[in-house]
Amino acid sequence: MEELYLYNTLTRKKEKFEPITPGFVGIYVCGPTVYGHAHLGHAKSYISFDVIVRYFRFLGYRVRYVQNITDVGHLVSDADEGEDKVARQARLEQLEPMEIAERYTRSYFEDMDLLNVERPDISPRASGHIPEQIELAQTLLKKGYAYEVNGTIYFDVQKFKEYGKLSGRKLDELMAAVRIEKNPEKKHPADFAVWKRAEPGHIMQWNSPWGRGYPGWHAECSVMSTKYLGQPFDIHGGGLENVFPHHECEIAQSEAANDKPFARYWLHNNMVTVNGQKMGKSLGNFITIKDAVKKYTPLAIRYFVLSSHYRSPLDFSDQALESAQKGLGRFHQTFARLLKAKINAKGKDETFEKKIDTYRQKFIQAMNDDFNTPKALAELFEFLKEINGWLDAGQTVTEETHKKAVQVIEETAGKVLGLLPKDYAEFESKRSGDVDAVVQILIDIRSALRKEKNFALADEIRNRLQQINIELKDTSQGTVWEYK
């Protein structure tokens, strides 16, 4: 198996990927908080991890991909304060919180399907794992890593010596950095709620050994990842802004509760920005995927995301998306040209086969270097240039080599990057076949008209075809046609 290197936020370096169980990869990625339609920021996160999962599968691993749905517990402020995001939206739309969660979960999957993002293997919901989250709080209390104040269970960060190892933050710095009003219930300002008591009027609440309450935001990811992947598991992913506090807290509570490392590799995607500022629901500077697809094709959005590295920020602009749309258009055009090319010899073309192997290898090399999609795409463009050269006049197009070129594009650009429409090959060959047949009928009628000296009507056929970019050429072998 190829050697794959990935950048691990935990160790701050690129490391060779070694699965915990040979041949298997367990990956957990923080999913959306379902209180609004997904935006282009989400597109970057979930397209990036989709390609990562697809690439592991391409390498031959069996992957279990778990991505949660946050339908409870994510408060308006990441620091345990304010209203629940889903409950707030329910109040605004005058619906049940679970109606909001259901509506936006469906909307999320609709959008991801459009963007050709494969569905995770398991999409667990926070509200479906309340007993597990209560159990986590109980274990932490029993082991002395947590304390109860009036029905809220706080994690005691000072008890967990490694707190800060992911984000590189130190407890005393955190103490100094707290700007928000100090919560008198907490022993240290960085302590966080594993379980919270429900204040009067809080809609989503459950029974617990400490009275009515609801889980803290970080608890769901700790319990749902390990429930389905075991502890430790291979890869934990999410957006960069979740390193602190979310992922730092997940590590603390899971490692404290189970005395085992939590996840081996931590992968974080950078942000989609607008004029340099993070695109976010709370910030109101977002473009929903539903709006974006009114102007750009879903695959152009996907291509836009993959044209920068997942760890690089990506600034949104109409201009950038327009150029992505054009770039992908060129890509599809050449691929269509390859599919439609006339094969004029049997067997293979050794020289071109070598080139195909080289480009396939270069694609793999780029992806093995921390999933470098911009580099992989650049290699594919070079490959397409070569294909154009190969197809240009006078070349022999051999059957086997043609098939191999198509296959390599299908597996790299299609299977791994997801940039080819699902039924592309079928659609293109069927469409070009139909056009061929129809134009041939017109060519035959035109010849008959010319024989009858009805030149006016014959010319009309030619001119009308020209208006739709189909050019007829009268050669010594008869009339042929091509796109202008």
Ligand SMILES: Nc1ncnc2c1ncn2[C@@H]1O[C@H](COP(=O)(O)OP(=O)(O)OP(=O)(O)O)[C@@H](O)[C@H]1O
């Ligand atoms: N602008 C963005 N660029 C890249 N990833 C993002 C962006 N915004 C959110 N994400 C990622 O999408 C995932 C789900 O985010 P979530 O729905 O919980 O919150 P959010 O949309 O960031 O909320 P808000 O926009 O209110 O901050 C997270 O992993 C998050 O890091």
Ligand SMILES: [Zn+2]
């Ligand atoms: Zn999470």
